[in-house]
Amino acid sequence: MTAKxxxxxxxxxxxxxxxxxxxxxDVAPGKSIVIIGGSGQGKSVTLKCTLGLMKPDSGQVLxxxxxxxxMPVEIRARVMRKFGMLFQGAALFDSLSVWENxxxxxxxxxxxxRKDARERAIETMRKVxxxxxxxxxxxxxxxxxxxxxxxxxxxIIAKPDILFFDEPTTGLDPITADAINDLIVxxxxxxxxxxxxxxxDMPSAxxxxxxxxxxxxxxxxxxxxxxxxxxxxxxxxxxxVAGRADGPIQAVV
Amino acid sequence: xxxxxxxxxxxxxALNIYVGGARFNAESFVPNIVVLGITRELGxxxxxxxxxxxxxxGIAAEIGTMRVTxxxxxxxxxxxxxxxxxxxxxxxxxxxxxxVLVAVADIIxxxxxxxxxVNSLDFNGATYLRNTFNFLETQDVVLGLTKAxxxxxxxxxxxxxxxxxxxxxxxxxxxxxTNAVVGAIVLILxxxxxITAFFVE
Numbered sequence: 001m002t003a004k005x006x007x008x009x010x011x012x013x014x015x016x017x018x019x020x021x022x023x024x025x026d027v028a029p030g031k032s033i034v035i036i037g038g039s040g041q042g043k044s045v046t047l048k049c050t051l052g053l054m055k056p057d058s059g060q061v062l063x064x065x066x067x068x069x070x071m072p073v074e075i076r077a078r079v080m081r082k083f084g085m086l087f088q089g090a091a092l093f094d095s096l097s098v099w100e101n102x103x104x105x106x107x108x109x110x111x112x113x114r115k116d117a118r119e120r121a122i123e124t125m126r127k128v129x130x131x132x133x134x135x136x137x138x139x140x141x142x143x144x145x146x147x148x149x150x151x152x153x154x155x156i157i158a159k160p161d162i163l164f165f166d167e168p169t170t171g172l173d174p175i176t177a178d179a180i181n182d183l184i185v186x187x188x189x190x191x192x193x194x195x196x197x198x199x200x201d202m203p204s205a206x207x208x209x210x211x212x213x214x215x216x217x218x219x220x221x222x223x224x225x226x227x228x229x230x231x232x233x234x235x236x237x238x239x240x241v242a243g244r245a246d247g248p249i250q251a252v253v
Numbered sequence: 254x255x256x257x258x259x260x261x262x263x264x265x266x267a268l269n270i271y272v273g274g275a276r277f278n279a280e281s282f283v284p285n286i287v288v289l290g291i292t293r294e295l296g297x298x299x300x301x302x303x304x305x306x307x308x309x310x311g312i313a314a315e316i317g318t319m320r321v322t323x324x325x326x327x328x329x330x331x332x333x334x335x336x337x338x339x340x341x342x343x344x345x346x347x348x349x350x351x352x353v354l355v356a357v358a359d360i361i362x363x364x365x366x367x368x369x370x371v372n373s374l375d376f377n378g379a380t381y382l383r384n385t386f387n388f389l390e391t392q393d394v395v396l397g398l399t400k401a402x403x404x405x406x407x408x409x410x411x412x413x414x415x416x417x418x419x420x421x422x423x424x425x426x427x428x429x430x431t432n433a434v435v436g437a438i439v440l441i442l443x444x445x446x447x448i449t450a451f452f453v454e
Contacts, residue, residue: 087327
């Protein structure tokens with residue numbers, strides 16, 4: 001079976017620092033993988049290179065076997081239809097109402113009539129358990145957790161093949177975070193899509209993943225099924241999971 | 254705001270030309286020089302500079318904030334080209350509206366000169382207006398409005414460019430805004446000279 005998404009030897013240098021130093025990763029259809037790693041180890045850059053928001057210096061990103069980093073922008077926009085992304089701060093457009101945010105892709109990229117788009121937006125809001133009463137308010141009036149729900153609704157409305165999550169639980173209280181985790185698991189299962197998340201929230205990582213990969217110094221240093229996380233035999237993973245300051249990884253303060 | 258600027262500049266211009274013209278008995282040229290100075294030069298440049306402060310800064314701050322809050326990245330992942338969605342409409346709007354604003358500013362500026370000339374310099378109102386319109390040529394207006402359209406382009410593009418390439422949170426957005434205004438002002442003045450030189454030849 002070919003991988004849904006495959007990263008091969010991704011390298012990226014930013015401000016003279018080798019942030020990604022040959023990242024290899026593959027994600028099978030319907031599987032959820034979580035990339036863990038400390039701050040500044042290249043998690044966000046990996047995600048940005050994969051999404052085409054940043055151009056890697058070398059290496060390949062394959063989606064369904066097609067290399068996308070060198071595609072012209074117009075063609076890549078088509079590949080983007082397979083993607084859904086939930087940004088860390090939800091990144092909702094504050095000049096549009098909540099339903100217009102959720103239906104953004106339908107209205108502006110797929111030319112769906114506004115009336116139909118609104119219906120689908122409200123249907124999706126129900127799915128992420130966001131009351132349709134909020135359809136016409138501005139995103140700024142929503143709480144952090146509700147903004148995440150709206151961002152998730154926007155990511156899933158066009159039924160993507162691959163969902164990306166950038167620290168989905170950051171800035172949320174533990175109960176809301178857990179509700180978002182449940183929602184992620186549920187949506188990934190319902191859409192039967194692959195999922196790639198980055199986080200350093202370990203309870204969240206355990207809950208939403210089938211597999212965990214650890215990124216350190218721009219490379220994947222360990223990867224395995226979530227159930228084997230505690231018996232990885234990798235000193236760096238052990239240190240990260242236990243959250244100890246002493247170990248092979250030096251804390252960057 | 255542009256109307257206020259124009260009326261005061263027109264009035265001051267009339268006074269200065271009157272004083273300067275009196276030195277070689279050319280006071281009667283006030284209407285001609287006021288209308289020429291305003292349509293060819295002061296109308297577009299002043300409107301351009303004021304809008305560089307207002308519009309360029311506004312666009313840079315708005316797009317810059319969208320950049321640092323990942324809204325622009327989000328737009329890309331939603332298969333929408335941020336250039337087409339955010340930048341092109343703003344540039345188009347500025348290119349179309351600035352000439353209109355400048356045309357209005359020109360009229361108000363000439364009015365300012367007229368008011369001073371008639372009320373405190375003892376010009377005859379009808380003669381003043383006749384001299385103004387007889388002297389004005391189509392090419393003066395075309396030059397002024399061409400400048401206005403180009404300045405509109407500069408203002409929107411500078412704001413969008415600085416905003417789009419901003420990074421680093423509130424500090425970065427502040428820097429982008431400053432750079433947009435300063436860049437737009439300098440470019441407007443330089444391009445103003447180039448366009449004038451081109452038209453004079």
